[in-house]
Amino acid sequence: MTRCDWSDVRERLARLAAAPRAVDDFSYSGHGWELEPPLSADDLAEAEAQLQITLPSEYRSFLLEAGRGGAGPAYGLFPIRKLDGRWQWEGDGADLTERDTLKLPFPHVEAFNPADGLPDPPDEEDYDSEEEFNAAEDAYWEHHHSVVYKPEHSVGLLYLCHLGCALREALVVSGPARGQMWADDTADDGGFRPLHDDDGTPLGFARWYRRWLDAAEVSHGIHA
Known part of the structure; x- marks a missing residue:
């Protein structure tokens, strides 16, 4: 069973914050450790x-024991906050979480790409004028x-972080893959895919x- 005791996390983050060149980490500006x-x-x-x-138990325990957001994979973990009486997540891409459809089941268990089957973009050489090409490109x-980008593709997904270039990762909170982390690569026409461990x-x-935390310590020369 995956460990869900978060009592060590803040101490480990403090060591990372004190490490030489910690401020040079590409994600430092996003969470500052x-x-x-x-x-x-x-x-x-x-x-x-x-x-x-009801949020998946591992994330639920993190919110209660470790923190509501901040230091985490890539540019950090989107924090959950109460704004104008409504609980929501904040961050670059956090608004992709559709609050009203979060309870609906995410139906997928295998990678899927909504872009599959779409035709290639128009080729300028196929058009007699720039105006015709521009109109065709806009329509495409x-x-x-x-x-x-149909909202139906991401029902049941709770977006938790962004990796830059509009690539995000999300937690499935309802449906057959509940509790799993998925990547949303639609910005690169890569679709959606489950994330896997080394095995x-x-x-x-x-x-x-914890994979992120372990890798950050290795990167900064910190040993448990």
Whole structure:
């Protein structure tokens, strides 16, 4: 079973923050090696009631014991905050989480790409004028985006971090893959795919977070 005791996390982050060149880490500006305070049990209960879901246990325990967001994979873990009476996640891409459809089951268990089957973009050489080509290109991308970025593709996905270049990673909170971490590579026409550990098993939140923490320590020469 994946370890869900988070009592060591803040101490490990403090060692990373004190490491030489820690401020040079590409993601430092996103989180500064710091976690925001944890949620109280009452706050978490209120958030889950608003969203009409029970969050997967590994992430739930992190919110209660470690922090509500901050230091984490890539540019950091999107924090959950209460704004104008509504609980929501904040960050570059956090708005991809559709609060109203988070409770609906994410139906996939295998990678899928909404862009599969779409035609290639128009070729300028096939058009008699720049105006015709521009019109065809605009129409193509309008259709492309209407297919690839349908909100239905991401129901049940809780977006937790961004990797840059509009690539994000999300936690499945409902459906047959509940508790797994998935990548959203639609910005590169790569679709959606489950994340896996070195042995090929699907990554849950705890292992996903600890893999990042382990790798950060190795990168900065910190040994347990």
